[in-house]
Amino acid sequence: MAYVIGDDCIACGTCIGECPVEAISEGEKYSINPDLCTECGTCASVCPQEAISLGE
Ligand code: SF4
Ligand code: SF4
Incomplete structure (x- = not known):
């Protein structure tokens, strides 16, 4: 398990x-x-887009 960056990343x-x-x-x-x-x-706590979340 790891954090992942999603499509909202700018x-x-x-x-x-x-x-x-x-x-x-x-x-x-x-x-x-x-x-x-x-x-x-x-x-995840610093991303202004909330693009980072814990992967599944
Ligand atoms: S800052 Fe993010 S990518 Fe780096 S170890 Fe922590 S959760 Fe993982
Ligand atoms: S902080 Fe968020 S929007 Fe900025 S580069 Fe990282 S994942 Fe992308």
Whole structure:
């Protein structure tokens, strides 16, 4: 299980600097490496689009 970035991402870049394990990658829409994510939830709390949620 890991957090995932959904279609609402506007590539604002806010989340990438907040991840303590550098699991977030830039792109047209940002993405999270599930092998690195520790489910800390920090990125989800800072995303202005509420685009990040815990995956199922
Ligand atoms: S903070 Fe949210 S909108 Fe901004 S890049 Fe990250 S996922 Fe996308
Ligand atoms: S939940 Fe935490 S570890 Fe996972 S991508 Fe977000 S900030 Fe990084």
